[in-house]
Amino acid sequence: MASSIDLHPPIHWGQTLHNVSLRVGLTDVKYPKIDINESSIKFQATGCSGSRGEQLYSFEIELYNKIDAKASSYKISDREINVNLKKNTPDTNNPWPRLTKTSAKLPWLKADFDKMTFSEDESDHEQKKPTFNKNFDDDIYKSFRQDTRRTKPKGLVDLRTNWLLFYNLFQFMAYLWVFTRLMIHFMVNGHLKNGYRIVENPIKLCQSLAILEIIHPLIGFTKGDWLSPLMQFLARNLILFVVINYNHQIKPSPIISYLFLVWSFVELFRYPYYGIRLLNKQSRIITWFRYTLWIILYPLGAFIEGVIIYKSLDYYHSNRYFTVDLPNKINFSFNFALFLRIYLVILPLGLVQMMQHMWNQRKKALIKKNE
Structure with missing residues (x-):
């Protein structure tokens, strides 16, 4: 993972059985360049994040597992950029323990536990709950438990x-x-x-x-x-x-x-x-x-x-x-x-x-x- 530009946008990621989602926190996006391949995603765009004003942001993420690049997509809105990555195979009992291939901690990359759902038989009227196994990153699991206590009702x-x-x-x-x-x-x-x-x-x-x-x-x-x-x-x-x-x-x-x-x-x-x-x-x-x-x-x-x-x-x-x-x-x-x-x-x-x-x-x- 490397970037020639120091400014990284805030990213929240989540996953389901079939997909991995990224929410890039940039507004007023201009000149986006988004390259999705089977093992990584590259991003560069001009936009606004927080109080910084308009800046050039970029990131390059080597993914934990391979994806179906052709079936993946992204959408740019006024408030953010949503990226949907299609997993090659459903991970019913083996969710990705992290987004990145390496275990390096990135301050601008956080887990979005509201989108961590792995059960196919969940009712639409019930709150979806993530299921974790022993391979799931311990730090992320601890963070999830803390976020659960802090999450607004x-x-x-x-x-x-x-x-x-x-x-x-x-x-x-x-x-x-x-x-x-x-x-x-x-x-x-x-x-x-x-x-x-x-x-x-x-x-x-x-x-x-x-x-x-x-x-x-x-x-x-x-x-x-x-x-x-x-x-x-x-x-x-x-x-x-x-x-x-x-x-x-x-x-x-x-x-x-x-x-x-x-x-x-x-x-x-x-x-x-x-x-x-x-x-x-x-x-x-x-x-x-x-x-x-x-x-x-x-x-x-x-x-x-x-x-x-x-x-x-x-x-x-x-x-x-x-x-x-x-x-x-x-x-x-x-x-x-x-x-x-x-x-x-x-x-x-x-x-x-x-x-x-x-x-x-x-x-x-x-x-x-x-x-």
């Missing part, structure tokens, strides 16, 4: 999943209500004026609750990045709670309704996508819409936000809202209208970065990875 895991399902369902239903209410308003009146008055409270509630998408990865409820949700949360709430909320001249304008329609239409596919992933399900239609609609809606939304800010410049310049003038006790000045002008310059740069990020996510989600 199943009820806690179910509570987390149920909460995330509830959150995604609530946000989906709320944005569906906003979108539907604005469309009904348009069909009845033939215009979208005063749309803000109709959906003000639900859209504010949705955008306030979005702070949970920053908290969830920070407390370990999800494995995603917290920085991207933070940037979107700050940008949208600047527009909603500050620029629009205090500008009484622009509130009746139909452009506000256009913005809310774009925001809500994006979320009508984002939250269901997260929901089906929590249920370990897949929907090609929802996935396609989730990673395709943004190509049009993100630039459109950014354009509308820019127009709203531009039309609000004179209002905030003349009324001096959120502006701090000198002299004052803290000897500090702040011109909110100037800040909005600077934000208009930064807005396209942020859009380009977000588009690049989403395009990389789209390639990983919609383009199949083959050996």
